[in-house]
Amino acid sequence: LAELLSREHGKTVPDAIGDIQRGVEVIEFAVGGPHLLKGEYSTGVGTGVDVYSMRQPLGVVAGITPFNFPAMIPLWKAGPALAAGNSFILKPSERDPSVPLRIAELLLEAGLPPGVFNVVNGDKEAVDALLHDERVRAIGFVGSTPIAQYIYETAAANGKRAQCFGGAKNHMIVMPDADLDQVADALIGAGYGSAGERCMAISVAVPVGAATADALAAKLAERVADLKIGPALDATADYGPLVSAEAKARVEHYIQLGVDEGATLLADGRGHTVAGYENGYYLGPTLFDNVTAEMKIYLEEIFGPVLVITRAETYEEALALASDHEYGNGVAIFTRDGDTARDFTARVNVGMVGVNVPIPVPIAYHTFGGWKRSGFGDLNQHGPDAFRFYTKTKTVTSRWPSGTKEGASFVIPTMD
Numbered sequence: 001l002a003e004l005l006s007r008e009h010g011k012t013v014p015d016a017i018g019d020i021q022r023g024v025e026v027i028e029f030a031v032g033g034p035h036l037l038k039g040e041y042s043t044g045v046g047t048g049v050d051v052y053s054m055r056q057p058l059g060v061v062a063g064i065t066p067f068n069f070p071a072m073i074p075l076w077k078a079g080p081a082l083a084a085g086n087s088f089i090l091k092p093s094e095r096d097p098s099v100p101l102r103i104a105e106l107l108l109e110a111g112l113p114p115g116v117f118n119v120v121n122g123d124k125e126a127v128d129a130l131l132h133d134e135r136v137r138a139i140g141f142v143g144s145t146p147i148a149q150y151i152y153e154t155a156a157a158n159g160k161r162a163q164c165f166g167g168a169k170n171h172m173i174v175m176p177d178a179d180l181d182q183v184a185d186a187l188i189g190a191g192y193g194s195a196g197e198r199c200m201a202i203s204v205a206v207p208v209g210a211a212t213a214d215a216l217a218a219k220l221a222e223r224v225a226d227l228k229i230g231p232a233l234d235a236t237a238d239y240g241p242l243v244s245a246e247a248k249a250r251v252e253h254y255i256q257l258g259v260d261e262g263a264t265l266l267a268d269g270r271g272h273t274v275a276g277y278e279n280g281y282y283l284g285p286t287l288f289d290n291v292t293a294e295m296k297i298y299l300e301e302i303f304g305p306v307l308v309i310t311r312a313e314t315y316e317e318a319l320a321l322a323s324d325h326e327y328g329n330g331v332a333i334f335t336r337d338g339d340t341a342r343d344f345t346a347r348v349n350v351g352m353v354g355v356n357v358p359i360p361v362p363i364a365y366h367t368f369g370g371w372k373r374s375g376f377g378d379l380n381q382h383g384p385d386a387f388r389f390y391t392k393t394k395t396v397t398s399r400w401p402s403g404t405k406e407g408a409s410f411v412i413p414t415m416d
Contacts, residue, residue, distance in 0.1 A: 001103075005020070005098075007233070010240040023075030026364045029080075029364035049397065052395070056392055057391060058392055060086065062090070063141070070092060071100075071103070076368075077090070088118065090117070140163045148375075165374065165376075167374060168370060168374050170331060172186075175212075175340060179334075180219055193238075206310050206322070208317075224266075224285045241282045251306060254306060329351060331350040331360075333356075364382050366383045367386070
């Protein structure tokens with residue numbers, strides 16, 4: 001599966017293995033789904049009266065997933081949906097559908113009945129068919145914010161549950177007491193891994209204080225120069241190509257935009273070539289310094305190997321940068337001070353927080369989801385929220401009177 005993913009998508013094999021493994025972790029979690037499907041029971045709420053609830057499947061549910069994680073995100077959605085008793089329709093990205101199709105074949109080989117897990121290929125036409133089919137009771141989506149909002153609003157208008165996740169601009173706050181070598185290493189991996197095509201990539205470093213910023217910029221520039229870009233099956237490559245020519249052109253546009261806006265270009269990834277793959281969609285790592293909160297390269301999601309440094313004079317300024325951005329997917333803080341970390345986690349207006357962890361993707365037992373323009377809907381992916389999303393609650397009030405049949409009652413039942 002990893003090699004198939006790498007050949008079609010372009011990410012390195014170790015990265016592809018991670019893609020699959022994080023999906024498998026949710027499958028393992030979903031196997032324990034019956035525990036989360038247990039309802040509640042109250043006995044003796046009235047004379048001879050008991051009340052209990054049960055969670056039942058919705059029926060047919062669908063997931064629309066992006067190109068950048070063609071194994072992980074489909075498994076995040078399908079695992080809990082199937083474990084909860086639903087039939088699942090997957091509409092994978094048209095850019096790399098091979099792994100989802102292979103997963104469907106493997107599920108059939110494993111004994112899943114035909115029609116329980118289904119793959120529908122296509123673009124907007126396929127998406128709209130799912131959105132308007134009354135048999136589909138819930139839709140999950142991961143992708144860009146404009147599409148997430150469109151799917152959420154259209155699904156809601158058609159009476160469907162919707163769980164839609166959009167773009168991100170994940171910040172890393174770097175306090176003056178942080179280990180800057182550790183920070184620089186973390187930023188290189190979190191910013192440039194998978195060619196930056198991750199919704200949880202760190203794309204903004206926010207060092208606090210001029211001395212911290214100067215030292216961090218120097219360490220990042222040094223490490224960026226050592227990165228190796230190569231084809232997916234090259235075991236020595238740090239990351240591979242972007243997914244398409246259009247993606248490469250879009251990122252190059254943002255790099256030029258950053259130059260035009262006056263940011264300091266410390267490393268320019270344009271013009272990077274890989275021997276034997278001169279027409280490949282490769283970009284070297286790009287690093288900007290002195291990026292301000294008004295610049296488009298700060299405000300907009302670039303989705304490529306571009307890391308920007310936005311300097312803050314104080315902790316409060318850094319906190320405000322992360323909290324005030326329209327996206328609220330993930331954020332990280334690197335510090336040695338527990339009080340600062342606790343204050344940050346409590347106050348920051350972002351859905352997922354890492355403390356000395358650059359990419360705060362939670363394990364399967366906890367929910368994954370962003371705030372603000374990064375998420376639409378009130379329930380997140382995997383964790384307990386997944387089983388709430390894919391089920392509906394039925395509550396039963398029962399009474400078993402003893403003796404002869406009682407006469408009619410015209411009074412609402414009470415707890416007397």
